[in-house]
Amino acid sequence: MNTFSSIPHSPTNPTLAVLGFKRQLVYHLHLWAFIAVAPLVVVQWQHHHFLLSGLLILFCINALAVIALLRLRDTYFLKGRLFPLLAVASAAYSTAINGHAGLYWAYPAASALFFLLPLREAIASNIIFVTTMAVVSFLKFPEADFWRITFSLGLTCVFSMIFAWLVGKLQNELSRVATTDPLTGCLNRSQLADILNSQIQMRERYERVSSLILLDLDHFKLINDQWGHLAGDKVLKEMVLRLRKRLRESDKLFRIGGEEFMIVLPETNQHECNLLAQQLLTSINARPFLENIKVTASAGIAEVSKGETWSVWLNRADQALYKAKSRGRNQVVSASTHPSSEPHDPDNAPTPIAS
Numbered sequence: 001m002n003t004f005s006s007i008p009h010s011p012t013n014p015t016l017a018v019l020g021f022k023r024q025l026v027y028h029l030h031l032w033a034f035i036a037v038a039p040l041v042v043v044q045w046q047h048h049h050f051l052l053s054g055l056l057i058l059f060c061i062n063a064l065a066v067i068a069l070l071r072l073r074d075t076y077f078l079k080g081r082l083f084p085l086l087a088v089a090s091a092a093y094s095t096a097i098n099g100h101a102g103l104y105w106a107y108p109a110a111s112a113l114f115f116l117l118p119l120r121e122a123i124a125s126n127i128i129f130v131t132t133m134a135v136v137s138f139l140k141f142p143e144a145d146f147w148r149i150t151f152s153l154g155l156t157c158v159f160s161m162i163f164a165w166l167v168g169k170l171q172n173e174l175s176r177v178a179t180t181d182p183l184t185g186c187l188n189r190s191q192l193a194d195i196l197n198s199q200i201q202m203r204e205r206y207e208r209v210s211s212l213i214l215l216d217l218d219h220f221k222l223i224n225d226q227w228g229h230l231a232g233d234k235v236l237k238e239m240v241l242r243l244r245k246r247l248r249e250s251d252k253l254f255r256i257g258g259e260e261f262m263i264v265l266p267e268t269n270q271h272e273c274n275l276l277a278q279q280l281l282t283s284i285n286a287r288p289f290l291e292n293i294k295v296t297a298s299a300g301i302a303e304v305s306k307g308e309t310w311s312v313w314l315n316r317a318d319q320a321l322y323k324a325k326s327r328g329r330n331q332v333v334s335a336s337t338h339p340s341s342e343p344h345d346p347d348n349a350p351t352p353i354a355s
Helices: 014-046 050-072 082-098 106-116 119-140 143-179 189-206 220-227 229-245 270-285 310-326
Strands: 210-217 252-255 260-266 297-303 332-334
Touching: 014 050, 014 106, 050 082, 082 106, 082 119, 106 119, 106 143, 119 143, 143 189, 189 210, 189 252, 189 260, 189 310, 210 220, 210 229, 210 270, 210 310, 220 229, 229 252, 229 260, 229 270, 260 270, 270 297, 270 332, 297 310, 310 332
Parallel strands: 297 332
Antiparallel strands: 210 260, 210 297, 252 260
16 A cells, blocks of 8 residues: 555656655654654663653654654644654753763754755754754763764764755756756646646636637648758747747646647636737747748637536647637637537648748
């Protein structure tokens, strides 16, 4: 059984994949922390260290709560904020009464914070942790040991911070690469279903309309054949720049095929979507690309309807795009309320590039 039932074993959305790995890391750190600390409850109780036993019991209860909620509800109990509090209290008190035997637990606890908390919170928690341990060490050990403990624990925190920061940057970069088209910088298909479903939920819950545009360049294959693929790539990149100038920050631009793009427009009805699509086609056709390549585009638009899935919504826009192509291209067609059974036909008609 998967630890996180709501996250697929191999999620197609890279953002969900990264989130799944982070939660598995949280899960296993708490699991092994519980396994390591639970026997110490008995040991400290036998030594009549009842307060420390109580702190360790709370630590184990927190670990079990995190593990249980991750498995059952896929939520992070208190976002891990009890861990640093209990770790600082337990390590400091254990060092005060047990000497070096308690000190050894401070090092793994300090390192773990950087993988359980956001980076800024982990840094703040470790500053408090190192300061507390420095005070306890100053009072408990000779001066030479105090300096060794303070600097070694501080360096452990610095090294762990650097590693966690680099891992975080790597995760963000991998997620960006996996979710964007390398040529145009548009979103790719990996997030398509999630974003369309989020707009459908807004429609179902709050009556907020959304629309989408499917836009396809007319006779793009002829551009590649006549001017080469490098020129075709430059046309695509410049076209995306023209599109972005007319889009809002909340709008989502996808490249879903070679020369086919999708634009998701939150808070936009079909009439407003139609006006924007006309403007986008005009901006594409307004002036040549690369000085002498004239390009037109066709578009199909659809406003989300209540009760439909994202695939039905997308299919209605696709049918509208097909009609725009079959009616002569370089135009916008609005989708009907119900999807038709017409198959999508690629841009095969031998019509010359429109001027």
